[in-house]
Amino acid sequence: MRWMLIALCAGMSLAAFAQTAPAGGYVVGDAEFADAPSPQWRERTDRRAARNLANLQRAGALPSALGLAQTPVNDLQWPLRPVPGFDQFDYHGTKYFVDHDPRYPGFIQDYTCGTRTYDLANGYNHAGTDYYLWPFAWLMMDEGVVQVVAAAPGTIIEKDDGNFDRQCTFDGVSAANIVYIRQDDGLTAIYMHLRKGSLTTLPVGAHVAAGDYLGLVGSSGQSTGPHLHFELRDANGAVVDPRHGQCNAAPDRWAVFQPYEDPHIDTLSTHSAEPDQIVCGVVNGANVDDVPNYKSIFAPGDTLWVFASWRDQRNGEVTNFAILRPDGSAFAQWDFDLASQNLSSPFYSGTAFDWKYVLPAGAPVGTWQFKAVFEGQTYVRTFAVSAIDAGAAQHARTQVGANATRCRPLSGQKPPPGCP
Numbered sequence: 001m002r003w004m005l006i007a008l009c010a011g012m013s014l015a016a017f018a019q020t021a022p023a024g025g026y027v028v029g030d031a032e033f034a035d036a037p038s039p040q041w042r043e044r045t046d047r048r049a050a051r052n053l054a055n056l057q058r059a060g061a062l063p064s065a066l067g068l069a070q071t072p073v074n075d076l077q078w079p080l081r082p083v084p085g086f087d088q089f090d091y092h093g094t095k096y097f098v099d100h101d102p103r104y105p106g107f108i109q110d111y112t113c114g115t116r117t118y119d120l121a122n123g124y125n126h127a128g129t130d131y132y133l134w135p136f137a138w139l140m141m142d143e144g145v146v147q148v149v150a151a152a153p154g155t156i157i158e159k160d161d162g163n164f165d166r167q168c169t170f171d172g173v174s175a176a177n178i179v180y181i182r183q184d185d186g187l188t189a190i191y192m193h194l195r196k197g198s199l200t201t202l203p204v205g206a207h208v209a210a211g212d213y214l215g216l217v218g219s220s221g222q223s224t225g226p227h228l229h230f231e232l233r234d235a236n237g238a239v240v241d242p243r244h245g246q247c248n249a250a251p252d253r254w255a256v257f258q259p260y261e262d263p264h265i266d267t268l269s270t271h272s273a274e275p276d277q278i279v280c281g282v283v284n285g286a287n288v289d290d291v292p293n294y295k296s297i298f299a300p301g302d303t304l305w306v307f308a309s310w311r312d313q314r315n316g317e318v319t320n321f322a323i324l325r326p327d328g329s330a331f332a333q334w335d336f337d338l339a340s341q342n343l344s345s346p347f348y349s350g351t352a353f354d355w356k357y358v359l360p361a362g363a364p365v366g367t368w369q370f371k372a373v374f375e376g377q378t379y380v381r382t383f384a385v386s387a388i389d390a391g392a393a394q395h396a397r398t399q400v401g402a403n404a405t406r407c408r409p410l411s412g413q414k415p416p417p418g419c420p
């Protein structure tokens with residue numbers, strides 16, 4: 001049957017290839033990269049921000065002389081920025097949107113009337129949008145490669161740093177590192193869960209431009225993984241969802257429209273051994289990190305692991321992979337459909353899978369390509385095959401996360417307990 005399928009497809013201009021089962025994979029579960037501000041902490045922080053704002057208004061220190069709400073502007077800039085030299089295609093997934101259904105618990109409605117949001121039994125309806133680091137979130141956080149930047153010009157009206165930033169549970173009390181900005185358009189933007197010690201040195205009262213550095217993405221406060229919770233409030237404290245949809249009549253406020261589902265490949269990479277992604281940056285009280293086992297220079301005969309990560313991947317969205325020799329001929333070629341993994345959901349906001357190959361003894365030296373075509377876009381990562389294994393030095397990364405929990409839903413198998 002499979003042979004027939006291949007024979008049929010061989011005559012088509014867009015050749016389809018057999019699926020090669022991944023060696024391992026990872027999908028982001030409901031509980032990952034989630035958050036909930038501790039109620040008392042949030043109340044205290046909001047109060048401080050309101051007091052600072054009142055003081056600044058009294059002092060005439062806000063650009064809007066009287067500090068009154070202005071007409072909201074619809075040009076929010078993207079609030080994250082990778083550091084110079086970051087060489088992957090992207091670095092994030094989008095987890096939860098604002099919950100527009102005031103009832104709780106279990107009554108959820110995002111701006112499209114979908115369910116990419118949540119609420120809690122204590123009456124909390126998710127009030128912001130969550131952007132998480134992906135893949136290898138804890139390592140990216142520790143390397144400080146993604147900055148949080150101001151989405152719009154405004155005045156810092158509250159900031160708090162120094163809080164623990166490897167939180168993975170909701171303990172009811174943890175404080176997040178935060179920056180509150182009273183935007184020049186009258187809205188208040190809240191940037192939450194920033195990395196400890198990373199906040200801007202600008203004081204309360206300082207004015208920032210869109211794109212100005214505020215801190216690094218972290219997991220401080222009640223947060224289950226490194227992400228930015230970006231929240232907007234109007235002058236009366238009501239939540240403003242910057243995404244317009246069937247269940248949110250307010251206008252879209254982003255300068256660049258962000259689709260509800262935004263299927264993209266975030267990264268392609270090559271490795272000496274299977275990458276290990278961790279769920280929490282602390283295990284038994286000790287800091288741990290992801291262990292990607294990156295390697296980009298291989299010798300003939302080496303084992304080659306190739307790894308791809310996606311955001312917003314849905315069953316049926318097929319990725320065409322190829323590993324190409326220096327002369328452009330195909331060493332390997334295969335298709336991947338998330339549906340082949342028989343997971344509990346047809347859609348995940350973040351996914352990653354890896355495949356294992358062995359380079360033959362006669363593998364030609366030169367620049368090879370690991371290539372993927374997904375949703376009409378082509379992604380290429382190059383690696384070298386060299387007669388001398390110069391890649392040995394790249395193994396030096398400490399293997400601290402080797403025993404960390406992992407969720408690897410191998411083909412046809414259920415993931416281990418605690419995994420999605």
Ligand SMILES: [Zn+2]
Nearest residue numbers: 035128130229
């Ligand atoms: Zn959030």
